[in-house]
Amino acid sequence: MKPKKLIMKNFGPFIEESLDFDQVGTAGLFLISGKTGAGKTTIFDGMTFALFGETSGNLRAGKEMRSMFASPVEETSVSFTFAHQSLLYEILRRPEQILAKKRGDGVTNQAAKVQLTIFDAAGKELKQISKRNEVDQFIKELLQLDAKQFFQIMMLPQGEFRNFLIASSNDKEKVLRNLFGTQLYQSFNEWLKGQQKAQSKTLEQQQQLAEQLLQRFEWLEEQPVLSPIEAIDAWNDDLSKQSAAIDNLKAQKTKIDQAYQQAQTLFYQAKELENLQQEQQDLLQKQHTLAEAAPQIKQKKQQLEALIWAGDTQHVWQRRMEKKAASADAQRQVDIAQRDFIAIQQQQEEWQNQRAAVNQVKEEREAALMQQRQFDGLLPIAQQAQQQQEVILDLQRDVQQQQTQRQVFETKKKRIEAQQVALTAQIAAVGDVQTEKIQLLECRNLLEKWQQIKEQQVKADTRHQQLKAQEADLTKDQAHLEEQATRLATILKAETSQNAKMQIARLQLLLAPDEPCPVCGSTDHPIVQEHASYTIEDIMESEETLIRTQNELTTVKEQLSATQTLLQQCQQQFAEAQTVREDLQQAHKDAWKMVNQALQPLIEKQESVDKENVVVFLKQRMAYNEQQSEVVRKAQQQLQTLTEQRAEISGKEQRLVDVETAAVQKYQMAEGKLATLVEQLSGYSIQTIETKRQELTRLVQQQTEQIECDTQQGNDLQKKLVLYSEKVANLQHICKENQIAAAEADEEVAAILQGADCTEAQFQALLTALSDKEVLSREINTYEQDRYVVKQRLVTLEERLSTAQPVNIDQLAERSQQLQDELTSLQEQVIQKQEKLRSNQQIYQELQTIYTQNLQALDQLSQLQQLAETMNGENSKKTSLERFVLQRYLTEILLVANDRLARLTRGRYQFELADKVGSYRSSTGLEIDIYDDNAGQVRRAHTLSGGESFIAALALAISLADVIQAKAGGIEIEALFIDEGFGSLDEESLEMAMEALEMIESEGRMIGIISHVRELRTRITQQVFVETNGGGQSRIRIKA
Structure with a gap:
């Protein structure tokens, strides 16, 4: 994978900056310099973010990389283009970000987006992926690296690896653990320690429990x-x-x-x-x-019989007493009813005497009702008058407000007219920027086309030279292969002849009498020619040599045929490249001529412009035009806004005039209506009317209640007279019936007592003693039962005791x-x-x-202890399992690094993994020594000079990146960035470091050095400057 181009928009300190790696990486070695904090490392952050959606080291999230200088509406994005196996990959990634809405106020939260486009070698688009998950998966499968591994391979923090070279085994272990992910061994070791401790504690508890059991x-x-x-x-x-x-x-x-x-x-x-x-x-x-107790029981039996008779006769006596009580009660009720009837008659006479006063109250109520109806009619008129007064006050306030608002509108209109005049003058002063902008854009397009043709011409020249060199190489290869084929044909001919002789000799040895000859077919062999003596081994070796020579000749012929085909293709491509080169030379001249023609009108306006610096002039001119266009655009927008505001104010002013006229008319009508209402009220105010109405209402209410109360009283008295008259008659009838029933009950009781020869006093005494009847009955029954039981039990005891023996x-x-x-x-x-x-x-x-x-726990503890000691390095080698695994990784790294270190030091130094067991585990297992061929002995890495340690650390760091890359199984990374590490070197050490970097460069890697050291600027021609403007914003400038 080789970086081609990086474009960062509103990313970190960059607003819109690009870095073309083809411009700085053609020589292989380039320098990235700038002030601290300018954004040098942000360039690498941009590549990492574009590929993986996170920054190098994952120190900041993608959305945190948005530039503080970005416009609220401009997006943050990073575009990274890289090449791999003749294909070109362009990935554009935007982080999650908050942007201002382009229309209206507020902000919008924009989700993270990514787009990957794949091109062939000719620049033709092959495929485009825009789903985030698919892009991330494609990059992961293509590179076979995650962001952390990519950072470890491409970005070498040089100072850290110099420290790593001389660090203790413990410190190396921490670094290598993160690089190769061996944390599992450390975690497993900690787990073993915990298990061992827990098992020991369990055994101790069991032992204590056993001691307690022995005591119990x-x-x-x-x-x-x-x-x-x-x-x-x-x-x-x-x-x-x-x-x-x-x-x-x-x-x-x-x-x-x-x-x-x-x-x-x-x-x-x-x-x-x-x-x-x-x-x-x-x-x-x-x-x-x-x-x-027998006499007492007899007396109680007689008393019980008398009580039983009294109880049977009790109901007749009780009925007599009830009749006499009912007669007396009826007489009392008659007396009470007669007294109540007389009292009601007296109340009715008093009510009749009050008739004249009640009639006077009725007449007064009718007069009050008439006055109440009169004031009820005046109340609506008074309310209307009051409402009309409030309407008049509101209309007065409205007219005043509208007049004040009209004055405000007049002032605004005058201010807007003055602003319109000023903006019109400003637009006229700027001139026709649009025409100039079209000329500038046309000129820029022609200039870009010319530059593209120039780049194509450079590429065509390079291609022409490459094909020419390739043709020479292929011609040389063809001549070499033809010579080799001729030589092998001669050897094959000689070998074939020699092999034939050996075969004939072999056949001669095998001839037997009466068997046909395999050559002539004769069964008679009179004369056998003598041949040199060959063994079977000689013959077999000759056959193998013959076959090997035939195979070599076939291979050479195939290579010769392939080389001839390639040579023909190369010659054809060379002719095509020559044609393309000539066409591009003519196109380059034509394009430059068109650029000059387009520039003439602009140069005439600026006679002091040097035509040799046309690119700089065009950029400056376009920037100035963009500024002027922005001025005109803003002025036109303001002028349009002011025109709309003036029209809006005029419309509002006219509506105010209409409203004011209508309000004045309403005010006049309201005053006339108020005068009519005041005349109808006859001098009464609404407060006076309300007071009179309330007074009359209370008076009428009181009089009505008084009349209704008197009427109700008369009705109640009349009802009571009728009711009590009927009640007295009924009670007198009931009293007479009760008196007759009481006399009959007296006669019945006298007859019963006379028949039993019992006085009324004796009978009452028996009735009083009736409660003793149950007690007497129980005493008599208990006595009879006890007498019977005692008698029977004595008989039984006499029978049992007559046969018993004393004990x-x-x-x-x-x-x-x-x-x-x-x-x-x-x-x-x-x-x-x-x-x-x-x-x-x-x-x-x-x-x-x-x-x-x-027993089981002791066995497990023993196994755990052995395993823990092995894992933790408690052995003769003082090497833990994790450190043993890391030794294998480090050995592999040192093997790769030794090849590179030998070339960098011209065979003087070699890395060696120290096999000496140190005093402590912290200094054992991962110690690196240096074998010095000049001294013929092993040295500690601490003894290297500054330049030597730099070279050793560089070889180690690059080799470590190669091993990590190989372990990840990813594509070849053809770029390397070294961050700092040069500031502490003296002049001699720096010279050694530069020589080492130039040798690394010869491997075909593109190496970018991030450093502040001034001496590097004079040694490295390809340079990238990250410059700040003093406010935190940075620009990228390339010096090729």
Whole structure:
């Protein structure tokens, strides 16, 4: 890949700058110089951004590269053209950017865009891609590099590689890790360390847990301190003994339990007999008590019978009391109703006495209603008058505002007319810039055509010389091949003859009697000619020589035929190139003549212009014309704007006059209408009318409420008189009926009491005691039940106690308690030993599990330690796995670099990867030594002089780029940029560095040096200057 052209618009410090690499890279070596911050490295940023959409080193995003000097409407873009395998690639990329709208206010956010165009060698377009993903994928597949690798290959920060040459192995490892992406090994090493640490921690925790288990185990018999492995076997025996001891205790417990059950049975039998005897005594005592209570129970039975009779007769007494209460209540209600009826009659008489006052209030209300209707009619007229006054005030203000606005418009019109006069004079003073612009554009087009023809003529001359040299080379090659073919034909003839002799001799050796001769066919061989003696090996070697010579002759003939074909093609192309060259010479003269003709009118206007500097003059003249055109354009735009403003103001002024006239007419009409309304109001104001209406409304409301209240009162009194008259009659009827029912109830009660020979006082006492009936009934029933139960139970006890034998219950209780205590003690021992056994078995299982896990963990930890030590370089070579891999990369780099370093130092120096193991890993594995052929020994890189170290670092850096490029599998990069690295060199070292660069240049690379060093300007003829204007904006100037 070879850069051809770079165009940057509004990119970094550049507004619109281009760099044609064909102009500066023809000699191979060129210089890029300029002040610090001028934008030298931005040139490389532009190429990287065009290809990958990001800057070199990815320090800034593409949208951050937009120039601060760019016009708000102008886009930022980078166009990069490069050649590869006879094809031309042009990529145009625009970053995401915010631009001002070309029409109206505001801004628009423009998305990132890219376009790739592919041309053939003749400049014909073959393909165009405009989708971003497709372009990025195509560039990636074409270059096989990403932006970082592209930067590493094409941009060599020289100072960094000089430091890299003498850096420690640790520092080299960091640089090479980033270049070859071996971070995986470092990450894996860190992971191994973490796993090892975690595994060790797990083992330590397991060991602590095992120690705790050893302390928790409860031995059957005291034992010495044991290790976990010894404890496992000892615990197994002890657990068996503990289990046997528990079985013995369980057998003893079974025997004691059987004896205890028998003692309990005897004790409970004796206890039951004692309880039966006590129960017999208690029942006899209870039987005696029941006999003593028999008279009381008889009296209670008589009292219960009387209460039952009173309860059955209670409803008749209750009905009598209810009738008497109802009669008394009815009489009270009649008395109350009669009193209320008399009070209502008195209220009605008072209401009739107030009739004259109420009629007076009605007459006053009618008079007030008439006045209210009169003022209601005046209110709309007063409101209209008030509105008309407000309209008159608004019209007065409108007329005044319109008159003021007319004065403002008059002032604006006068100012605009003055500006129009000034702009018209300015346009007239500039003159006809458009005609001059057309002449300048025509002249520029002719000049560009002439320059293109000139470039084509240079290319044609170069092509002519190349074809001429190629024809000479091909003619020389043809003569050489013809001579070689003749020589090989002679050798082949001699070899063929010699081989034939060997074959004849071979056949002669193989002749046998009575067998036909392979030459003549005779079976008789009377005379056999004598030949030289040849072995089978001689004959086979001759045949191989013959075949090899035939193959060489065939190859030479094919090469001769191909060379003759190429020579014919070259001669034909040479003739065509000669014709093209002659045509271009004539076209060059004609084009220059047309340029002179087009320039004459312009040169006559500027007699002091030197015709030899016509290009500079044309650029200056076009720039001046562009300025004048811009002045005219802006003036015309302003003049048009002012004309439109003046017309708009005149229209507004006329509309104001129309509005003012209409307002005056409305004002006069409003005054006449107001006078008519004031006359109709008869001197009343709207405030007076409102006050009168409110006063009359309140008065009418009060009078109406008073009349309505009086009417309602009369109606209510009349209704109450009728209601209470009917109520008194009804209550009197009800009272009479209740009195009759009460007399009948008295007669019924007297008859019942007389039949039972019971007085009314006695009956009331029985009714009072009715609540004791249930208690008496329960006492009598309980007595009868107790008497029956005691009798039956005494009979049963007498039968059981008659056959029972006497026993000592205290002795039985003591024996039962003794056996129970023994059983409880054995049970507690069994539970304790079982719990102890269960706990010990669990501890035993946990220790076995920990022991098994520890064996596995120890094995894993051992493997991790070995792997970690190998990865981390803890070995005799003090070399980690990552550093070992980087050694292979560095060895490959040094092999490539040695070829270049040998040429740069004329065979004196060679790189060697130091195999000496240092004191520390930081200084082992990636150390670079220098073999000095003059001294015949190895030197440290630190001992090189400034110029020597520069040459060594340059060879190393370029070789590193070559290896990275080869590893990436991309296309060949034919360009190289070296950023700084020359400022610290003395004169002798600088001379050595320049010689080295010139040798690198001979490899066919295009080398760009970015530097401030003045001495380089005198040594390098092809130069690119990045110049600033003092405000941050930069320009690119080429010195070829």
